[in-house]
Amino acid sequence: MEDLVVQRKEGLYCPPGDFYIDPWRPVDRAVITHAHGDHSRRGNAHYLAAAPAEGVLRTRLGEIDLQTLPYGAVVDHFGVRLSLHPAGHVLGSAQVRLEHEGRVWVASGDYYVAGSSADAGEDNKTCAPFEPVRCHCFITESTFGLPIYRWQPQAELFADIDDWWRANADAGRASLLIGYAFGKAQRILMGVDRSIGPIVVHGAVEPLNRAYRAAGIDIPETPIATEVKDKALFRRALIVAPPSAQGSTWTRRFGDYSDAFASGWMQLRGARRRRSVDRGFVLSDHADWPGLQRAIAATGAERVIVTHGYEAVMVRWLTDQGFEASAFATEYGLDDDELPGAVGDAVAASERAAEHVAESIGDVEAAGIVVAPEDAPVDDAGA
Ligand SMILES: [Zn+2]
Ligand SMILES: [Zn+2]
Numbered sequence: 415m416e417d418l419v420v421q422r423k424e425g426l427y428c429p430p431g432d433f434y435i436d437p438w439r440p441v442d443r444a445v446i447t448h449a450h451g452d453h454s455r456r457g458n459a460h461y462l463a464a465a466p467a468e469g470v471l472r473t474r475l476g477e478i479d480l481q482t483l484p485y486g487a488v489v490d491h492f493g494v495r496l497s498l499h500p501a502g503h504v505l506g507s508a509q510v511r512l513e514h515e516g517r518v519w520v521a522s523g524d525y526y527v528a529g530s531s532a533d534a535g536e537d538n539k540t541c542a543p544f545e546p547v548r549c550h551c552f553i554t555e556s557t558f559g560l561p562i563y564r565w566q567p568q569a570e571l572f573a574d575i576d577d578w579w580r581a582n583a584d585a586g587r588a589s590l591l592i593g594y595a596f597g598k599a600q601r602i603l604m605g606v607d608r609s610i611g612p613i614v615v616h617g618a619v620e621p622l623n624r625a626y627r628a629a630g631i632d633i634p635e636t637p638i639a640t641e642v643k644d645k646a647l648f649r650r651a652l653i654v655a656p657p658s659a660q661g662s663t664w665t666r667r668f669g670d671y672s673d674a675f676a677s678g679w680m681q682l683r684g685a686r687r688r689r690s691v692d693r694g695f696v697l698s699d700h701a702d703w704p705g706l707q708r709a710i711a712a713t714g715a716e717r718v719i720v721t722h723g724y725e726a727v728m729v730r731w732l733t734d735q736g737f738e739a740s741a742f743a744t745e746y747g748l749d750d751d752e753l754p755g756a757v758g759d760a761v762a763a764s765e766r767a768a769e770h771v772a773e774s775i776g777d778v779e780a781a782g783i784v785v786a787p788e789d790a791p792v793d794d795a796g797a
Pocket of ligand 2: 523555746747
């Protein structure tokens with residue numbers, strides 16, 4: 415029997431339904447899991463996405479031919495029953511469930527589920543929480559698919575951020591917190607203690623905040639840094655900005671400031687230093703290693719196909735657990751579309767490769783996973 419999703423040069427393709435999921439080249443019909451730049455590209459003739467994604471998708475892509483579907487609603491396309499289910503990653507993010515001739519496949523897109531507990535306190539408050547969907551085959555992401563990635567409870571993490579901000583404010587110093595403009599920035603804005611001081615955002619963050627507020631998410635009203643007249647306000651302020659703002663002349667208006675970077679990559683030794691920031695906070699919109707395991711188990715799938723991230727490590731681990739496992743080579747990358755173009759992408763990719771090869775393989779082996787030589791391109795990474 416033919417697979418329900420296969421890999422084509424344009425992207426992941428559903429042959430009986432004749433549509434693509436998050437294609438990286440322009441196609442006629444694209445089902446979009448979420449509005450991050452590497453998953454929702456311009457140039458497709460028709461888009462289908464979850465209803466809560468409409469605002470953020472239009473903010474990022476402008477005028478597109480977009481059909482939306484409430485979570486759980488079913489459309490039938492050439493005999494394929496398609497529905498979208500919350501992925502907990504960013505506003506409107508969805509897993510794609512496909513049912514055809516008695517078989518069910520689910521493509522996860524990116525998802526967030528904390529592995530530390532099934533506690534609702536660990537949900538991403540900026541969107542509908544991840545919903546496990548039973549299926550025969552699960553196509554999973556594996557951005558943080560190594561045993562070293564284990565997120566601390568969110569309450570602890572945000573207490574750490576609040577402590578850093580409060581100490582800076584008490585010293586009369588601005589707090590510049592760098593995080594991606596879509597998803598990460600809103601997690602920060604919802605998670606911090608708003609009583610510590612004023613919160614200010616970079617101009618790239620505000621259009622997305624507006625889309626979140628319009629969708630009913632409780633994002634505080636925040637002035638844009640360039641519109642703040644009274645510079646004294648910055649001395650107690652938390653300023654939320656994307657990576658492109660770091661080190662730019664835009665930061666001069668703050669006077670004395672401390673900076674920090676919020677990302678899952680901050681779990682890696684050396685990541686904070688490479689980003690040249692004072693602090694690193696491990697805050698991710700992706701599942702950690704236990705979260706990936708929990709999510710995969712909850713699907714009940716016998717077969718798992720792994721996409722972007724540590725495909726080889728995940729496939730090996732899944733095979734050892736008795737799953738039928740393989741990988742798709744996709745063109746999804748970091749949710750790093752704030753970096754300026756190809757140069758930024760290349761820097762991010764090489765940085766990631768170098769860090770991971772140098773610092774992760776040892777941990778993987780320590781966890782009992784055998785990493786084949788072809789998975790460790792030490793020479794290429796120059797690590
Ligand atoms: Zn994403
Ligand atoms: Zn992704």
